[in-house]
Amino acid sequence: MEAADVYFEHDADIGVIGRGNTVEEAFVGAARAMFAIQTDLDSVQSIEGIEIDFEEGDLELALVRWLNALLGASRERAMALCEFGLARKGSHWLGWARGERWRAGLARGTEVKGATLTMLSVLHGAACWEARCVVDV
């Protein structure tokens, strides 16, 4: 289960936060926060992998594209995801995620429809990078 401090308030939907020493780590944290809305990540087995590959020069839009690419790929394959990784070279992003097909034993949370541009920010704070946006549920 993700800590409460990786979420922020929004009336109808849910704000997710990722933090890390690098932008990539922060994006991975945001992905964990988002997928933890759908199920308990600790219960998901790392059986299958998917790859995410995109070009995006704008850091904020890159966060939205990363999260939405993961959602799209997971829904296409009917998978719950639990592990994430991301690398960047210039504006080229190469990511991966692992998990398993939805099965009866996995806890059902709330379905995430998409990552939005609302409250979207990718900033380097005093101690680390922080990536945040509202996801539509």
Added chain:
Amino acid sequence: MDVSRLKSIDATSWTLPLREGESRGEVRLFADAALLAAMDDKVIEQITNVARLPGLVGAAMAMPDAHWGYGFPIGGVAAFDPDQGGIISAGGVGFDISCGIRCLRTDLTADDIQAHARGLADSLFGSIPAGVGEEGSIKLTPGQLDEVLTGGAQWAVRKGYGAEEDLEYIEERGCMSGAVPAGVSELAKKRQRGEMGTLGSGNHYLEVQTVERICDEQAARAFGLAQGQVIVSIHCGSRGLGHQVGTDYMVSLAKAATRLGLDLPDRELACAPINSAEGQAYLGAMNAAINVALANRQILTHLARRVLGHFFPEARIETLFDVSHNTCKPEWHEFGGRRRLLYVHRKGATRAFGPGHPGLPERYRAAGQPVIIGGSMGTGSYVLAGTRESENRAFSSASHGAGRAMSRSQALRQWRGREVIDVLAARGILIRTKSMRGAAEEAPGAYKDVDAVAEATERAGLARRVAFLVPRVCVKG
């Protein structure tokens, strides 16, 4: 909300006066003072941003159930003229394109279902795929999916999921024109492969309800509603395909807006002129997603009928109405002394044609369009009728739901799902869900007072109350 900046027009309409040097269209909020005071300040910020968009006609409006959304507030309505540079916005429609409510009337009564309530709840829960990760039994080939994208509920009826009569009582007769399947990405199509005939999660539901109170006898007769009657309501949208269309175009329209020199007050208002290539591409894809939502609710209607038919083989189950509340549609409206073709965004708002509107089925022509305000799983929902006044006030629009009173995180801190379900069961409301998190997030106390929203909707002249429905069985995702 800080209401001190607002100017009251009457008891249920408010405007935000222009500041010196400020340039934007009019802002209009419909709500009584109490609902307005309870709204998030973000509502006024977002609707004011909408009022700055090019080609706006009339006011940018917030309905009585408005709350903080993305780009547009949820409960936001805005009309744009394509001939005046008017825009179409993905944020003004939302990810769940054409999310809406299908209402079915039956000839069953509360007494009829009393003895079967548990069985009915369990069977509906077993038959309606609901919640994250659940798939439907209908798997479509790419060619078949393209037929859905252009055919909507008409496709579903052709395939045996319902009756021809259903189509009469669905907006656009169940099929949105102007759909362009080629504008829908391959990923969007793949995401829909297992999701036809699924409910989704969050605030989506399938409810068996009973008519608790009739507010307008004449309109109720036209709608075929009577006290104690059993109603089935289905709240869902365009599932994975619609979500992906929203995703695909949210970013591309944001980039298009920059490239086209649109000075957006906020990037989340991602939009393009209706008459631009980008605007037309989104419109074609959005129309296709609308058809997926219409087909989806038609399939769910079929599944619900099958279950009810098992318990009550002689029951008549007819579509009362199917109305979407996340759309942008071209409509003819009188404005400024002439008839104009406008693109009306309704983000969490319901179309509400008044009596005599040519777009209404003959049966409802005198009463006005059925408008459905979905409430929480513990309180109830309203059926209302569109008014002529609403055409002048809000381009024939009304509220769509109770609207959230608190965030999902707050609700999670306040309630446990199991506890919510048990409390409701003690009140005779049977909840069936796989998601305890969802049950807590959707606790009745997390929503505004649906009575207050419906009353304000009526007092504002947007729609008039016809009947109040209370839940008996609720299947949640």
